Amino acid sequence: MSAVTLDHITKTYDKGKVLAVNDVSLQVEEGELFGLIGPDGAGKTSIFRILTTLLLPDKGTASVRGYDCVKDYKEIRNRIGYMPGKFSLYQDLTVKENLDFFATLFGSTIEENYELIKDIYDQIKPFSDRRAGKLSGGMKQKLALCCALIHKPEVLFLDEPTTGVDVVSRKEFWDMLKHLKQQGITIVVSTPYMDEAVLCERIALIQNGKIMSVDTPDKIMAQFPVKLYAIKADNIYHLLTDLRSMPEIDSSFAFGEYIHITLKDAGADIDTLQRNITQRGHTHVDIKLIHPGIEDSFIRLMNQA
């Protein structure tokens, strides 16, 4: 049995005018660390809200651990932990009071499942008498995770947990997720950051409410159908506009100091390309064949759609 199942889920807002989730079907297996990867407004939060029984889908069915998200919402609420993208704990209650509060709502106590949150809670314990509103961003996020875990959920939903968090805290956070996964908790996490995708076991790439691909990050990257080149020159902006006007170039996108390009003709010769570019007045032209990343796959899938 899959931990989470979405079957042809569609959700619209404003009486059907805005299509947020478009016929999405996917499955998350037991004990998996699953990533929902997509830019802002792709429909990630809507999917989370449907799975956490906060939102009713227009069409399709969804279930969590076999319980239907509409009919059995009470069962689901006992079994899941949800951490919304926006910090939504009581800012005027202290760290400990917040934790106590949510433990009580689930008919549990902090002590009962302390083992599970110990590693995380230990980091914020020195501030347990501080009001949640006065915590730093990273600590708020740790507290929110503790509150979502306090009743030992079977499935944990984390909606953009690392948005607006510094690089070190982000890394720490993913380490915590791996640790939780080892304890058998199924984790569904969403993120707009492509570099975090590789930290998940399986990912779904989502754009405009539609799933473009579901697989392991390695396979998605391996499925990149053509050769990918990185190219740079002294005047990078000029180079990009030139590349876009050249007939043999299929796609070109700026990636930091390089421009990633694919060619229309798979057998095309790099040297010819380099000569063509140099002829246009570019200096220090450097072209190399590279392995595609998730972002390359994402952009390619996005353009195909």
Added chain:
Amino acid sequence: MKVLGYLLKKEFRQIFRDKTILAMMFAMPIIQLVILPLAMNFDVKSVNLAVVDNDHSSYSRQLIAKVGASGYFKIVAAEPSFQRAITYIEREKADVVLEIPPNFESNLVREGKQRVGVSVDAINGTKAAIGGNYLMTVIADFNKDIPINTGRNRTPPAGVIDITYSNWFNPLAEYRFYIVPAILVLLLTLIGGFMSALNIVREKEVGTIEQINVTPIQKWEFILGKLIPFWVVGMIVFTLGLLVAWGIYGIWPVGSFVTLYVFAAIYLVALLGFGLLVSTYTNNQLQAMFVAFFFMMIFMLMSGLFTAVDSMPPWAKMIANLTPVTHFIKVIRTIVLKGSGFADVQMELLYLVLFAVLLNGWAIFNYRKTS
């Protein structure tokens, strides 16, 4: 039950932690009760009067002296012409101009009747009406006493009905007796209507309601967890209000406390239902504030808090009867001032129970955990 207990604990903790709200809830009502009845007063004590005496006779002087001695008027000017006197009204120096025509005395004696001119500044309607009335009374009184009417060779006028009246339940017709019970109502209305609406909407605005909604907590637990704290606060404020009314104005309810508290309790439930209802239709505190304020204004102004419902046009009376405030004000006034027993106000109790059930039922129906 354990969950509800913890919800209440959390709610009270938050109320007591927010010093501004706490001060608002307890200090403001008391200050209102201290200031408003003293400031709001329909008793007109000093009407500024400008006099134009075109006659300068002994009768005209007597009349002016009588008006001045009545205690209600302050003669601010004596002008030779009406045109000059009216400028006092224009400059808001005077409220009323009394004009005595030339040959006032001789015409009065010769023809047995005379007219005087009274011009009233009607911008302040109450003062104008009351000031005008006072002046009429003084003139009528003067009229009765002048020799021509008490006259030597005249037969006394036949069958004059002399009216004497007394004010029951408020012997001196003092405004504070009218307004203090009303302010008690105002307090409960503010606590019940505003605080509950804003508090629940805040959970929506901050997003905590999302977090609550994914827990197995029951609908009724959440709602009761919100209503009970404000109900308790409302009852405490009501008690404080009664104490202030007694301490400062010496107003001690004539009727039974049990009846009073039963009504206050049910009224609060109704108003909390109203607050809950507002919160289900709004998404942030600003919206809730405006919606609640809109209804509160109508409640306040139509309920007979400041003006009597009985003198409203029929359609307005109907609206007035459709607000719970109207019924509660009526009950509070009759119990506090008149000592009405339960039997006298049971219809009002029925109304309030109806409001409580209706508003809460509607609110709960409209409050959904899943959208």
